Amino acid sequence: MIARVAWLLARPGTAGAAASALPVTAFGIVTALLLTVIGGAQAFWTWTDDEGVLYQALAVIALVLLVVPLVSLGGAAARLSARRRDDRLATLRLLGATPAAVSALAVIESAVLAAVGAVAGVVVYLAVVPLLGLIEFRGEPLSASGVLLPWPVLVAVPFGIAALAALSAVLGLRQVVISPLGVRTRQEAPRLHWVRVVIGVGVVALAFGLMAVLRVAPTTMVILGMLAVAFGASLAVLNLIGPWVIRLVARGQASRAKTPARLLAARTVLESPKGAWRQVGGVAMTSFMAVFAGTGVAVLGVMGAEGDAESQLLVTDIRTGILITVVGSFLMVACSVGVNQAAGILDRGELYRSLDMLGMPVATMDAARRRAVMSPLRITAIGSAVTAAIVMLPLTGITLIVAPESLLVIAGVLAAGIGIVWLGLLATRPVLERAASA
Numbered sequence: 001m002i003a004r005v006a007w008l009l010a011r012p013g014t015a016g017a018a019a020s021a022l023p024v025t026a027f028g029i030v031t032a033l034l035l036t037v038i039g040g041a042q043a044f045w046t047w048t049d050d051e052g053v054l055y056q057a058l059a060v061i062a063l064v065l066l067v068v069p070l071v072s073l074g075g076a077a078a079r080l081s082a083r084r085r086d087d088r089l090a091t092l093r094l095l096g097a098t099p100a101a102v103s104a105l106a107v108i109e110s111a112v113l114a115a116v117g118a119v120a121g122v123v124v125y126l127a128v129v130p131l132l133g134l135i136e137f138r139g140e141p142l143s144a145s146g147v148l149l150p151w152p153v154l155v156a157v158p159f160g161i162a163a164l165a166a167l168s169a170v171l172g173l174r175q176v177v178i179s180p181l182g183v184r185t186r187q188e189a190p191r192l193h194w195v196r197v198v199i200g201v202g203v204v205a206l207a208f209g210l211m212a213v214l215r216v217a218p219t220t221m222v223i224l225g226m227l228a229v230a231f232g233a234s235l236a237v238l239n240l241i242g243p244w245v246i247r248l249v250a251r252g253q254a255s256r257a258k259t260p261a262r263l264l265a266a267r268t269v270l271e272s273p274k275g276a277w278r279q280v281g282g283v284a285m286t287s288f289m290a291v292f293a294g295t296g297v298a299v300l301g302v303m304g305a306e307g308d309a310e311s312q313l314l315v316t317d318i319r320t321g322i323l324i325t326v327v328g329s330f331l332m333v334a335c336s337v338g339v340n341q342a343a344g345i346l347d348r349g350e351l352y353r354s355l356d357m358l359g360m361p362v363a364t365m366d367a368a369r370r371r372a373v374m375s376p377l378r379i380t381a382i383g384s385a386v387t388a389a390i391v392m393l394p395l396t397g398i399t400l401i402v403a404p405e406s407l408l409v410i411a412g413v414l415a416a417g418i419g420i421v422w423l424g425l426l427a428t429r430p431v432l433e434r435a436a437s438a
Contacts, residue, residue: 203234234391
């Protein structure tokens with residue numbers, strides 16, 4: 001019986017097949033990128049000499065800078081089209097379905113979509129393995145065998161992705177089970193407490209302290225652990241503070257709005273600050289990455305001017321690593337922006353149809369949508385860059401952070417990240433037009 005109802009729920013609704021295709025696509029992207037990052041990094045742990053330790057330390061930094069955003073993107077993928085699912089499940093709950101039945105349906109749907117996407121992601125990873133093997137470090141290619149993960153890992157990852165989706169479904173289902181009418185009528189406003197900021201400031205202060213005492217760490221493993229904790233915690237805390245700050249700014253904008261587009265944009269953000277954050281969260285990670293990459297380029301400039309042939313090889317390898325990390329970050333931003341913006345339009349399809357029937361032009365809706373994304377984006381980009389600079393300060397000093405090469409890279413990466421979001425808004429305009437006229 002549960003399986004039959006799950007099949008009925010999986011059938012396309014008013015949003016069409018895209019409501020199911022979006023999470024499958026997102027999970028496929030997450031899996032492919034995750035395997036690519038881990039596979040590329042595993043080759044560094046086959047080196048056991050003194051220089052190998054340095055490469056491992058740099059690999060840890062790159063892994064944290066990429067894996068933490070990937071986990072965040074995975075969580076966002078698990079929540080894609082959640083409104084569609086919650087509405088249908090809440091309706092079943094009101095019709096008499098038991099909480100156990102509703103929970104089972106949510107877990108089945110989310111896990112199946114995630115598993116399908118994850119398997120597709122494994123296939124994509126296997127297809128790019130030969131290209132990854134061509135990347136050179138220490139004067140020779142990594143080789144396909146060096147970046148190919150063991151088959152138990154390839155088998156386990158789709159199960160892990162499906163479990164993540166199932167857990168997200170269970171956590172997101174509490175309101176459906178407890179208050180199905182509130183979910184169905186969308187009466188529950190999101191709650192964000194200022195304690196988030198206190199925790200965030202504390203975590204950044206901890207990361208600053210870890211970087212300040214990094215030079216006196218007793219062993220290499222301790223250094224690697226401190227780097228991982230400092231960068232990972234700083235990146236993770238952005239997801240904690242970001243929605244609260246965005247909501248605070250949107251409240252002020254709503255009270256000062258003088259045009260329909262501005263008012264609609266502010267109310268859209270206030271409706272779901274977490275949803276607004278997911279639209280720009282990828283750029284938060286890119287902004288953090290920009291400071292790291294810019295500082296790295298400044299360090300390389302100093303090393304390249306003073307080093308011998310061996311140092312020059314190290315400089316080349318670090319430059320390659322920075323380039324790969326930045327490109328990986330941009331891939332995540334592009335995927336996150338495109339999928340999240342399309343999902344946001346589908347989730348608000350009923351609102352856009354109502355506004356269209358009331359006579360609001362699609363151009364006004366699109367202007368409001370752009371402002372609801374670009375306004376939080378500016379706050380996110382600046383805040384994330386400042387956070388990264390604070391964390392990096394004890395390790396590099398202010399001179400390298402504000403060096404001309406560093407500032408040029410930071411500005412270029414930020415401009416590219418903002419440009420990707422703008423292109424995502426432009427590309428999803430047809431989706432808005434279809435949703436409004438449906």
